[in-house]
Amino acid sequence: MLQQTRVESVSPYFQRWMEHFPTIQKLADAPLQEVLGVWEGLGYYSRARNLHLAARQVMAQGVAIPSTSRELRRLPGVGRYTAGAIASIAFGENVAALDGNIRRVLARLFNVDLPARSPQGEARLWELAEKYLPEGAAGDYNQALMDLGATICTPRLPQCAVCPIKEFCQAFQLGIQEQRPVSLPKQSIPHYQVAAAVMQRGGRYLITQRLLKGLLGGLWEFPGGKQEPNETLPECLARELQEELGIQIKVGEPLNVYRHAYTHFRVTVHTFLCQWQEGTPEPQLIQVQDLVWTEPGELANYPMGKVDRQIASQLVLGIPARDTEI
DNA sequence: CAGCCGTGGGT
DNA sequence: TACCCAAGGCT
Numbered sequence: 001m002l003q004q005t006r007v008e009s010v011s012p013y014f015q016r017w018m019e020h021f022p023t024i025q026k027l028a029d030a031p032l033q034e035v036l037g038v039w040e041g042l043g044y045y046s047r048a049r050n051l052h053l054a055a056r057q058v059m060a061q062g063v064a065i066p067s068t069s070r071e072l073r074r075l076p077g078v079g080r081y082t083a084g085a086i087a088s089i090a091f092g093e094n095v096a097a098l099d100g101n102i103r104r105v106l107a108r109l110f111n112v113d114l115p116a117r118s119p120q121g122e123a124r125l126w127e128l129a130e131k132y133l134p135e136g137a138a139g140d141y142n143q144a145l146m147d148l149g150a151t152i153c154t155p156r157l158p159q160c161a162v163c164p165i166k167e168f169c170q171a172f173q174l175g176i177q178e179q180r181p182v183s184l185p186k187q188s189i190p191h192y193q194v195a196a197a198v199m200q201r202g203g204r205y206l207i208t209q210r211l212l213k214g215l216l217g218g219l220w221e222f223p224g225g226k227q228e229p230n231e232t233l234p235e236c237l238a239r240e241l242q243e244e245l246g247i248q249i250k251v252g253e254p255l256n257v258y259r260h261a262y263t264h265f266r267v268t269v270h271t272f273l274c275q276w277q278e279g280t281p282e283p284q285l286i287q288v289q290d291l292v293w294t295e296p297g298e299l300a301n302y303p304m305g306k307v308d309r310q311i312a313s314q315l316v317l318g319i320p321a322r323d324t325e326i
Numbered sequence: 327c328a329g330c331c332g333t334g335g336g337t
Numbered sequence: 338t339a340c341c342c343a344a345g346g347c348t
Contacts, residue, residue, distance in 0.1 A: 043332025
C-alpha cells in the first residue's frame with residue numbers, strides 16, 4: 001500500500017483492509033471483486049491484484065511469509081525496495097531499501113548530480129544506500145533515513161537548520177540542497193475528451209468491467225471511450241458501444257461533465273443518458289471483462305475508479321426515471 | 327528500458 | 338490554477 005503513497009493516505013485503508021483480511025488465508029480466499037472493493041480509492045490497482053496473487057502464492061507454498069529479501073522478491077508486486085524494507089525492518093536482514101525519501105536524502109548528502117530516476121542515478125543511489133548500512137541495525141537505519149526525508153529533508157523547503165546530519169551534507173554545504181535530487185526533464189501530458197454512457201433500462205443501469213490489465217484493470221465503469229478527431233461526442237459514444245459491446249444505442253440528453261487527472265494524461269468525461277435500441281442485439285463481452293445491468297442501490301458493490309464512482313453516486317441521488325416512455 | 331499505472335495533498 | 342510527487346513495480 002505504501003508504494004508511491006503517503007502514510008497519511010494509506011493509514012485508514014490499512015485499518016479497513018486488516019479488518020476485512022485479518023489473515024493471509026482470508027485474503028487468499030477472497031474474490032478479486034471484494035479485494036478491489038476494499039482497495040477502491042487508493043489507486044494503482046495492480047498493487048491490489050498483485051497482493052491478492054501474492055497471498056495465494058504464499059498459501060500454496062507453505063503458509064509462511066518469506067523472510068529473506070531474495071525470497072520476498074519472488075512475490076508479485078514485491079520489487080527491490082519492498083523486499084529490502086520488509087526484510088530489514090521485519091526480519092533484521094542487513095539489506096538496503098531505497099525509496100523516494102532515501103533517494104532524496106542520499107542525493108543531497110552526497111551531492112549526486114546524476115538524475116535520480118535515470119538508470120545511472122538509480123545505480124549510484126543503491127550503491128550509496130548499501131555502503132553505510134550498519135550491521136545488525138539496517139532496519140532502524142532504513143527507517144531513520146525515510147523519516148528524515150519525510151519530515152526534515154523534504155522535497156521543497158527542507159528544514160536544514162534542524163537537520164541532525166547537516167554538517168555531513170554536501171549539497172547543504174554548497175547551498176544547493178533544493179537542486180538535489182536532479183529530476184529528469186518533464187514531458188507534457190495529453191488531455192482527452194471522453195464520452196460515457198448512462199444506459200438506462202427498466203430502472204437498471206449498464207456497467208462494464210474493464211479488462212484485468214492496464215488502467216483501472218478489473219474495475220467497473222460506465223462504458224464509453226475517447227473522442228476521435230472529426231467526431232461529435234454522441235457519435236463517439238455510439239461507436240465505442242458498438243466496438244466494446246456490439247450494441248446500437250440512442251444517445252439522449254447530456255448529463256454531468258467530470259474532469260480528472262491521471263498520472264500520464266488528463267480527461268474531461270462527458271456523460272449522456274442513453275437507451276439500448278429495442279430489437280437490436282444484446283450487449284456482448286467484446287472488449288470488456290464482464291457486464292451487468294444493476295439497480296442504483298447496488299452500484300456500491302462494484303469497485304470503480306474515482307470518476308465512475310462520482311457518476312454512480314450521482315445516479316443514486318437520482319436522475320429522471322423516464323426510460324419506459326422514450 | 328522507457329512508458330505505464332491513481333489519487334490526494336501541498337505549494 | 339497548475340504543477341509536484343509520494344514507503345515503486347511491471348512489461
